[in-house]
Amino acid sequence: MRDNRELADLLQELKERSGRSYTALASRTGLSRSSVHRYCQGLTVPASFGTVERIARVCGAGQEELDRLYGAWARAEAQAREAEKATAADGVEGTAQVDAQGEGREEPRPPYGTTWFARAMPPDRRRTLLIAVIIAVALVSTVTFDRRPEPGGPGGTGGGATVNGGTADRSSGQRLDGPYWALAPEPLDREFFGVTMNTDTGLMPGFDVGGVRFWESETRWAQVEPERGKFDWEILERSVRGAERKRLPVVFVFGGTPGWAAPGGPKTPYPDDSRAAPPDDLADWDRFVKAVATRYRSRIGAYELWDSVGAASHYDGKMSTLVEMVRRADLVIERADPDAKVACPSFGKLWEPEGRALLEEFVRSGGYEYCDAAALKLHPRRADGPPEDIIELAVKVEDVFRDHNVAHRVWNTGPGAEIDDGARLSDRRANDYAVRFYLVGLYLRKSNVDRMYFYSWGSRGVPLIVQPVGGAPTEAGRRIGRLHGWLADRRVASCGKGRGVGLPDGVFECVFRRGQDGEGPWSAVRWTQRGRADGRLGKGAYLLRRMDGGSERVRPGERVEYGETPVLVEYRA
Numbered sequence: 275m276r277d278n279r280e281l282a283d284l285l286q287e288l289k290e291r292s293g294r295s296y297t298a299l300a301s302r303t304g305l306s307r308s309s310v311h312r313y314c315q316g317l318t319v320p321a322s323f324g325t326v327e328r329i330a331r332v333c334g335a336g337q338e339e340l341d342r343l344y345g346a347w348a349r350a351e352a353q354a355r356e357a358e359k360a361t362a363a364d365g366v367e368g369t370a371q372v373d374a375q376g377e378g379r380e381e382p383r384p385p386y387g388t389t390w391f392a393r394a395m396p397p398d399r400r401r402t403l404l405i406a407v408i409i410a411v412a413l414v415s416t417v418t419f420d421r422r423p424e425p426g427g428p429g430g431t432g433g434g435a436t437v438n439g440g441t442a443d444r445s446s447g448q449r450l451d452g453p454y455w456a457l458a459p460e461p462l463d464r465e466f467f468g469v470t471m472n473t474d475t476g477l478m479p480g481f482d483v484g485g486v487r488f489w490e491s492e493t494r495w496a497q498v499e500p501e502r503g504k505f506d507w508e509i510l511e512r513s514v515r516g517a518e519r520k521r522l523p524v525v526f527v528f529g530g531t532p533g534w535a536a537p538g539g540p541k542t543p544y545p546d547d548s549r550a551a552p553p554d555d556l557a558d559w560d561r562f563v564k565a566v567a568t569r570y571r572s573r574i575g576a577y578e579l580w581d582s583v584g585a586a587s588h589y590d591g592k593m594s595t596l597v598e599m600v601r602r603a604d605l606v607i608e609r610a611d612p613d614a615k616v617a618c619p620s621f622g623k624l625w626e627p628e629g630r631a632l633l634e635e636f637v638r639s640g641g642y643e644y645c646d647a648a649a650l651k652l653h654p655r656r657a658d659g660p661p662e663d664i665i666e667l668a669v670k671v672e673d674v675f676r677d678h679n680v681a682h683r684v685w686n687t688g689p690g691a692e693i694d695d696g697a698r699l700s701d702r703r704a705n706d707y708a709v710r711f712y713l714v715g716l717y718l719r720k721s722n723v724d725r726m727y728f729y730s731w732g733s734r735g736v737p738l739i740v741q742p743v744g745g746a747p748t749e750a751g752r753r754i755g756r757l758h759g760w761l762a763d764r765r766v767a768s769c770g771k772g773r774g775v776g777l778p779d780g781v782f783e784c785v786f787r788r789g790q791d792g793e794g795p796w797s798a799v800r801w802t803q804r805g806r807a808d809g810r811l812g813k814g815a816y817l818l819r820r821m822d823g824g825s826e827r828v829r830p831g832e833r834v835e836y837g838e839t840p841v842l843v844e845y846r847a
Contacts, residue, residue, distance in 0.1 A: 304328070468483065469740070761799075
C-alpha cells in the first residue's frame with residue numbers, strides 16, 4: 275500500500291497548506307466531504323486523475339506538484355488493479371441501432387454494452403486513453419454542448435424544438451440522439467427516497483422510505499430551547515428514537531429563532547413565538563448548534579441550516595448574516611460530529627426571479643464553501659402541477675450555480691407550507707404524482723440531484739396525502755414504497771425521453787442494472803407526463819410490473835402502452 279500512502283500524503287500536505295477544511299474542499303470540487311477525507315487519508319484511490327487534479331488545484335498546486343501527483347496516482351491505481359485480470363478485448367459491445375422515426379418501433383437496448391472499456395483495458399492503455407481524452411477536450415473546449423431536457427412534444431411540458439424526432443440543440447439545430455444522461459451504473463443512495471415529517475408523535479411512515487427530514491415536526495429552535503440555556507428535548511428525542519427503531523437516517527432542520535434571541539424580529543407563522551430574524555447575538559446560535567450536534571452525535575446524520583430562505587415568513591435577515599451563521603455552524607458541527615453532513619439553507623421561491631436572485635447572492639457570498647449539499651425547494655409551478663415541472667425549475671437553478679462555477683450535490687426539500695393553497699388531486703393523479711416526484715429526481719441525477727424529500731408525511735392539509743398521522747398509508751404512499759422496493763437492488767445507469775432513446779414521443783425512461791458490478795439483467799421504468807403512447811418491446815423483455823402490484827409476462831416485439839402511471843419493464847441480460 276506504499277503507493278496509495280504516497281498519494282494520500284501529497285494530498286494531505288496540500289490540504290494543510292491551503293488551510294481549507296474537508297467541507298470547503300468538497301464545496302469547491304463538487305465532491306462529498308467524506309470522499310475528500312478518504313482520498314486524503316489513503317482509504318481509497320480516486321477512479322480518475324481528474325478528481326486528484328481538482329482537489330490539488332483548489333489547494334493551489336503548481337504544475338510540478340501536479341506532475342508528482344499524477345505519478346503517485348498512476349502507481350496507486352496500478353497497485354489497486356494488479357489483482358484484476360486485464361482482458362485483451364479491443365472493443366466494446368456496440369449499441370443497437372434504432373430507427374425511431376415513428377411510434378411503435380422496437381426499442382433499443384441500454385446505451386452501452388455490458389463490458390466497460392475502462393475495466394477491459396490494461397492500465398497502460400487506460401493511461402494512454404486518458405491523455406488522449408485530455409487533449410481532445412482541450413481542442414473542443416470552446417464549444418458549448420447543452421444537453422438539457424427538452425420538455426416539448428406530446429407528454430412534455432413546453433415547446434422544445436425537435437428535428438426528425440430527435441432533440442435539437444437550441445443554438446445550432448443539431449439533432450441529439452441518446453439519453454439525457456448516461457453514467458456507469460451506480461447504486462442509489464438509500465436516502466434518495468426521503469420524506470419531510472409533519473408530526474411530533476415519533477411515528478414513522480408505514481411504507482418503505484429511505485430517510486426522514488425533521489421540520490414540520492415541532493422541533494424548531496424556539497421549541498427545543500424556549501429559554502436561553504434551558505432545553506426541552508422531549509419531542510426531538512421521541513422523533514429520533516422513532517427513526518432509529520425504523521433504522522431511518524435523519525436530517526434535522528435548524529430554524530425558528532426563539533423570541534428571546536431576537537425579540538424585535540418578525541414572527542413566523544408558527545404559534546411558538548419563533549422569529550424569522552437571525553438571533554441578535556450569534557453566540558446564541560453557536561451554543562444551540564453545539565448542543566444539538568453534541569447530544570445527537572452519530573444519531574442524526576445530517577443538518578440543514580435553515581428552511582425556506584426566500585420566504586420572509588421564515589428568514590428575514592441579511593444574506594451576509596446567513597452566510598456567517600452557516601460558516602459558524604459548519605465549524606461547530608465538524609468538531610462535535612465529524613461524520614455528520616451539512617446542507618446549506620433550503621432556498622425557496624425559486625420559480626420567481628426574486629427567489630433566484632437571493633440564491634445567487636448566497637452563492638456569490640461564498641456560502642456553499644461550508645456545506646456538503648445544497649438544499650433547494652424544487653417543486654411544480656402549481657401546488658397541483660405535474661412533477662415534471664421540476665425539470666424546468668432545476669435548469670433555471672442550475673444556471674445560477676454554473677454562472678458562478680459552483681457545483682454541489684442537491685437535496686430537494688420539496689415545497690413548503692405555501693403548498694396548502696386549497697388545491698386537491700384526484701386519487702389517480704395523487705398515485706401517479708407521488709412516484710413520479712422521485713422518478714423526476716432520477717431524471718435530474720446528472721444535475722447532481724442526490725436526495726428527494728417529499729413534503730410532507732402525516733399532513734392532511736396538502737394536495738397529495740401519503741399517510742395521515744395515526745392512519746394507514748394511502749395508495750399513493752404504498753406506491754412510493756413499491757417504487758423503492760423495485761429499485762432497491764438495482765443500479766441506475768441512464769435516463770432519457772422519447773425518440774432520442776428509441777421510444778415514442780413524450781415517454782420518459784430511466785434504465786437500471788442488477789448485479790454487484792452493474793452488468794446483470796437490466797430494466798427500465800417508463801411513463802408519460804400526460805396522455806398515452808405505445809411502442810414495441812426490444813430484445814430480452816420478459817416481464818412488465820405495474821404500480822398496483824400486478825405484473826404480466828411479455829415478449830420481445832410485443833406492443834405495450836405507456837401512460838401517466840409508471841411501469842417497470844424487465845429484460846434478460
